[in-house]
Amino acid sequence: xxxxxxxxxxxxxxxxxxLMLLAGDLGYGVLEDIVKQCPRQYLNVGVAEQNMxxxxxxxxxxxxxxxxxxxANFPILRCLEQVRNDVCYHGxxxxxxxxxxxxxxxxxxxxxxxxxxxxxxxxxPYMTVVAPGDRFETAQATAVLARHVGPAYLRLDKLDKxxxxxxxxxxxxxxxxxxxxxxxxxxxxxxxxGGIVFEALKAAExxxxxxxxxxxxxxxxxxxxxxxxxxxxxRETRALVTVEEHTVTGGLGSAVAETCLEAAVLPHKFxxxxxxxxxxxxxGSQEYLRKQYGMAAIHIQDTVKRLLG
Amino acid sequence: xxxxxxxKQIRIGALRMTSxxxxxxxxxxxxxxxxxxxxxxxxxxxxxxxxRWPARDRFIISKGHAGAAVYVALAERGFFPASLLDTxxxxxxxxxxxxxxxxxxxxxxxxxxxxHGLPVxxxxxxxxxxxxxxxxxxxxxxxxxxxxxxxxxxxxFAPHHRLDNLVAIVDxxxxxxxxxxxxxxxxxxxxxxxxxxxxxxxxVDGHDHAALQQTLGALPFEKEKPSCLIAHTLKGKGxxxxxxxxxxxxxxxxxxxxxxxxxxxxxxx
Numbered sequence: 001x002x003x004x005x006x007x008x009x010x011x012x013x014x015x016x017x018x019l020m021l022l023a024g025d026l027g028y029g030v031l032e033d034i035v036k037q038c039p040r041q042y043l044n045v046g047v048a049e050q051n052m053x054x055x056x057x058x059x060x061x062x063x064x065x066x067x068x069x070x071x072a073n074f075p076i077l078r079c080l081e082q083v084r085n086d087v088c089y090h091g092x093x094x095x096x097x098x099x100x101x102x103x104x105x106x107x108x109x110x111x112x113x114x115x116x117x118x119x120x121x122x123x124x125p126y127m128t129v130v131a132p133g134d135r136f137e138t139a140q141a142t143a144v145l146a147r148h149v150g151p152a153y154l155r156l157d158k159l160d161k162x163x164x165x166x167x168x169x170x171x172x173x174x175x176x177x178x179x180x181x182x183x184x185x186x187x188x189x190x191x192x193x194g195g196i197v198f199e200a201l202k203a204a205e206x207x208x209x210x211x212x213x214x215x216x217x218x219x220x221x222x223x224x225x226x227x228x229x230x231x232x233x234x235r236e237t238r239a240l241v242t243v244e245e246h247t248v249t250g251g252l253g254s255a256v257a258e259t260c261l262e263a264a265v266l267p268h269k270f271x272x273x274x275x276x277x278x279x280x281x282x283x284g285s286q287e288y289l290r291k292q293y294g295m296a297a298i299h300i301q302d303t304v305k306r307l308l309g
Numbered sequence: 310x311x312x313x314x315x316x317k318q319i320r321i322g323a324l325r326m327t328s329x330x331x332x333x334x335x336x337x338x339x340x341x342x343x344x345x346x347x348x349x350x351x352x353x354x355x356x357x358x359x360x361r362w363p364a365r366d367r368f369i370i371s372k373g374h375a376g377a378a379v380y381v382a383l384a385e386r387g388f389f390p391a392s393l394l395d396t397x398x399x400x401x402x403x404x405x406x407x408x409x410x411x412x413x414x415x416x417x418x419x420x421x422x423x424x425h426g427l428p429v430x431x432x433x434x435x436x437x438x439x440x441x442x443x444x445x446x447x448x449x450x451x452x453x454x455x456x457x458x459x460x461x462x463x464x465x466f467a468p469h470h471r472l473d474n475l476v477a478i479v480d481x482x483x484x485x486x487x488x489x490x491x492x493x494x495x496x497x498x499x500x501x502x503x504x505x506x507x508x509x510x511x512x513v514d515g516h517d518h519a520a521l522q523q524t525l526g527a528l529p530f531e532k533e534k535p536s537c538l539i540a541h542t543l544k545g546k547g548x549x550x551x552x553x554x555x556x557x558x559x560x561x562x563x564x565x566x567x568x569x570x571x572x573x574x575x576x577x578x
Binding site: 085 | 435437
């Protein structure tokens with residue numbers, strides 16, 4: 001999805017000279033076209049994330065809208081106080097882009113697993129948090145954030161796939177803060193953020209074969225959450241299962257639970273599928289780690305069957 | 310108003326504010342009173358009638374704990390009524406103990422956690438270069454703050470990009486929060502460090518107005534290099550018993566007899 005992001009950003013750059021991209025010495029094979037075609041709008045600040053976030057803020061306060069690009073936790077956790085004090089407190093127009101959401105860089109080890117980012121960024125004041133599930137959502141999110149005023153976090157998966165056409169399911173396309181209905185269903189609702197939505201779709205197909213009709217929602221915007229889609233799902237279906245390549249603490253699942261409780265619309269059954277072991281210490285690909293840590297389609301299928309009893 | 314008169318106002322104003330509000334850091338404030346007075350009294354191109362004037366010089370107080378000095382300077386320059394200073398550090402005020410920009414005309418950037426100002430200053434200076442703007446960016450740091458690695462990330466960046474519109478002023482009063490700098494985490498040779506990173510460095514007596522005016526009146530120190538001014542200062546400057554116990558007065562609030570004694574020294578100066 002990073003190439004889709006870069007291509008869309010390039011298109012935006014050509015229309016708006018006040019857009020900038022800061023890279024933390026990463027982006028090999030991804031950012032070259034931007035560097036070549038819009039050199040004045042690009043800056044590699046070196047391996048210095050605290051400085052990068054400060055510079056982004058300084059530029060933003062001078063009228064630029066600044067995308068900051070790095071991988072995994074580097075542009076958020078390494079410089080979290082700069083994100084909070086500099087970017088958020090000043091409402092600066094900084095869009096933090098992390099490629100390598102969840103286990104995208106699985107085999108590289110725990111340092112490159114972004115599995116607390118949604119929770120942490122969701123807690124940042126004024127922060128919009130977006131985790132697109134496919135190429136389309138990535139391009140749309142990039143275009144929207146290029147026009148968005150205020151801080152935002154864009155979590156990109158390494159995968160490069162397109163979701164099936166969902167217009168027939170009633171999906172009206174991409175709108176920030178609005179869930180996409182990828183598949184209609186009346187028994188159970190599966191909600192997923194990021195590329196792991198493909199596992200949810202696969203699980204829905206497996207369950208359909210067993211006579212369970214699953215609604216699948218792409219919750220590409222984790223904050224602000226689509227309250228209507230969540231409460232509707234809690235009312236209309238018998239179970240809610242959230243799926244995220246992320247710790248179960250504080251991310252999508254928590255956001256959905258908070259939303260339901262405060263709206264006094266209690267789901268009949270509810271479960272958060274995600275990382276429950278703290279760190280993922282096994283070594284392996286994204287696909288392998290999803291299986292190892294209970295987030296693959298088969299686990300979603302098992303969870304739904306258990307909930308429905 | 311002369312810069313000396315402004316410095317006196319800053320000292321007296323900050324003493325009153327911290328005393329009434331029950332706030333700390335008076336010694337850190339007194340340390341920069343003369344620097345801030347020269348900046349706002351002479352160096353900075355700012356206009357109280359248009360606080361967001363695009364071509365204004367930007368000033369960031371990165372040692373946000375001494376922000377009271379800047380609040381007084383802004384009020385004295387007419388950015389907001391001096392009566393607002395009486396609310397400092399009190400319930401419902403917009404003037405927080407550490408420097409905040411929210412609803413404070415003339416302030417650029419909120420600080421309080423150390424090591425944030427210089428990177429943001431780099432971004433502002435880089436933006437000015439992109440826009441061929443004439444404005445300059447000044448960042449005032451404390452010496453203890455130089456322990457923060459983020460400053461040295463920025464110290465690498467600014468010379469690499471030839472940001473000669475950026476000025477870092479280090480308030481080198483030789484004391485940090487708990488002890489002397491050289492006993493805590495030695496910074497010396499401090500000027501050589503900045504120089505070796507690629508900055509044009511000058512050293513000055515941070516309480517000598519003529520020297521400060523002259524040095525800050527000739528910027529940049531070298532073309533195509535960011536400027537670093539190391540200001541040698543006394544923590545607690547202007548109050549003898551604070552100069553003698555700078556660590557105590559990093560924390561203590563002057564009340565009662567101590568307040569009166571400090572005020573008397575300031576008014577006599």
